[in-house]
Amino acid sequence: MSSDSEPQPQIVSAESNLPHQVSEAVSEYQAKPVTIDTDTRLASAGETEAMWPGRPARRSVMRSLKRSDADTKSRQEAAAYRGSSATSHTRRDLLTGDWTIFAPKRDLRPNDYESTKQAIAAEHPAVQLPAVQVPAVDEACPFCVGAENRTPEAVWSAKLGDQGTTPLDSAATRFAGPVVEVVPGEQQNWDVRVVPNKFPAVSPCDAEKGDHGDRHNLFPISDVVGGHEVVVESSLHAESITQYDPALVYMTLLAFRDRIRHWRQVRGINYISVFKNCGPEAGASLRHSHSQLIATSLMPHHVRTTLLRCEHHRARTGCTLACDLLRAELAERSRVIDRTDSFVAFCPFSSRFGGMIRMTSLEHQPHFDQMTETSLDQLSSFLWRVLCWVNEAFPGKAFNYLLHTCPPGCQQPEAFQWSLDVFPRLNKTAGFEWSCDCMINSLLPESAALRYREIARRHDPRNVLLTR
Numbered sequence: 001m002s003s004d005s006e007p008q009p010q011i012v013s014a015e016s017n018l019p020h021q022v023s024e025a026v027s028e029y030q031a032k033p034v035t036i037d038t039d040t041r042l043a044s045a046g047e048t049e050a051m052w053p054g055r056p057a058r059r060s061v062m063r064s065l066k067r068s069d070a071d072t073k074s075r076q077e078a079a080a081y082r083g084s085s086a087t088s089h090t091r092r093d094l095l096t097g098d099w100t101i102f103a104p105k106r107d108l109r110p111n112d113y114e115s116t117k118q119a120i121a122a123e124h125p126a127v128q129l130p131a132v133q134v135p136a137v138d139e140a141c142p143f144c145v146g147a148e149n150r151t152p153e154a155v156w157s158a159k160l161g162d163q164g165t166t167p168l169d170s171a172a173t174r175f176a177g178p179v180v181e182v183v184p185g186e187q188q189n190w191d192v193r194v195v196p197n198k199f200p201a202v203s204p205c206d207a208e209k210g211d212h213g214d215r216h217n218l219f220p221i222s223d224v225v226g227g228h229e230v231v232v233e234s235s236l237h238a239e240s241i242t243q244y245d246p247a248l249v250y251m252t253l254l255a256f257r258d259r260i261r262h263w264r265q266v267r268g269i270n271y272i273s274v275f276k277n278c279g280p281e282a283g284a285s286l287r288h289s290h291s292q293l294i295a296t297s298l299m300p301h302h303v304r305t306t307l308l309r310c311e312h313h314r315a316r317t318g319c320t321l322a323c324d325l326l327r328a329e330l331a332e333r334s335r336v337i338d339r340t341d342s343f344v345a346f347c348p349f350s351s352r353f354g355g356m357i358r359m360t361s362l363e364h365q366p367h368f369d370q371m372t373e374t375s376l377d378q379l380s381s382f383l384w385r386v387l388c389w390v391n392e393a394f395p396g397k398a399f400n401y402l403l404h405t406c407p408p409g410c411q412q413p414e415a416f417q418w419s420l421d422v423f424p425r426l427n428k429t430a431g432f433e434w435s436c437d438c439m440i441n442s443l444l445p446e447s448a449a450l451r452y453r454e455i456a457r458r459h460d461p462r463n464v465l466l467t468r
């Protein structure tokens with residue numbers, strides 16, 4: 001435990017590099033008399049083991065979470081939309097232009113199949129940190145170690161280096177990422193591996209162009225080329241990313257960065273999608289934890305619309321729309337869950353999905369693939385925690401996450417900001433949503449943020465230690 005007499009580590013704040021509009025919001029956020037995170041320091045070895053099992057202590061930055069007026073505000077705002085007088089309302093996502101219907105009463109309807117309320121109703125469950133399990137190898141699984149010949153040859157692989165060669169803890173190395181050996185192909189004893197998808201959604205870039213003949217103007221058709229890759233996130237048969245060492249999450253993010261960099265250089269690629277489907281309801285077909293990347297010549301309509309809106313906002317105001325929205329979320333506080341020196345996690349005002357968490361950097365950064373190893377290491381710890389919160393708030397629920405980075409086809413990268421959206425699959429997309437492409441969300445983001453903050457507090461190592 002810390003005390004005033006203990007020397008405090010020097011934390012280099014990224015906020016000095018923030019755009020002024022975000023800096024103001026961060027200052028305002030921190031100036032509140034009671035803030036969510038009031039203490040930043042390195043975790044002790046015991047605390048690190050409790051919070052991030054298996055993680056070397058020297059890399060862990062720890063914060064304390066205290067009850068804050070953000071909780072009160074979340075409750076007040078959520079209460080205003082609940083109860084017998086509650087009415088449905090719509091909220092607009094200024095990034096996409098989409099309207100989402102918020103209908104808290106929908107959660108009260110009878111459901112013969114399942115109840116999402118049951119998943120979030122348990123108040124103050126026993127403190128339970130996710131245990132790191134040691135998964136075994138499933139001989140029937142094509143992603144497990146030993147089955148490399150059942151997938152195409154790897155285009156990228158990484159393994160954890162010899163920790164014995166890790167430099168001694170010092171100010172210069174404290175925030176360096178884990179020692180990882182990366183090669184652009186196969187390697188023995190791999191931990192994370194990227195392979196081309198055996199069943200790709202797009203044709204290879206060098207594929208012969210299709211002969212579509214003389215098409216009628218009303219029936220347009222075009223080739224779509226690019227790459228479709230699978231990121232195998234562990235050599236062992238783990239279904240959930242929270243089951244194993246966060247260092248694997250770091251290597252997974254490293255794979256995202258490197259493969260996005262690769263595809264950004266390929267001529268004709270206009271959009272790169274990185275996503276994870278975990279659980280059959282989220283679209284996964286194999287249990288072994290994995291994520292995917294699709295690089296395509298197609299610029300999806302929805303992405304193009306978002307880019308145009310961002311560019312228009314920048315031309316009109318000189319500011320980045322996502323930074324303005326982040327500033328507003330930080331000032332509003334009721335939907336912010338937690339933040340580190342560099343990153344923040346919050347439930348967006350107009351979340352299309354119940355329980356959705358958006359992670360992004362406090363510093364304006366259009367390209368995810370420009371992140372340093374140090375930043376990715378910090379982000380991987382944060383992402384691991386976010387996934388633990390989702391798992392605890394909605395046990396057993398499938399989830400997706402989507403990485404949005406400035407696409408190669410973007411004309412004004414400065415107008416964009418990368419983000420990573422994580423959302424449990426609480427509600428099924430039903431007839432109304434399909435009929436008009438408008439989502440109905442029965443869980444207010446203020447309520448979700450409140451729930452996540454409570455869990456984040458219980459995961460705080462000092463709170464855990466106090467209960468032992």
Ligand SMILES: [Zn+2]
Pocket residue numbers: 137138141142143144236237238288
């Ligand atoms: Zn497997």
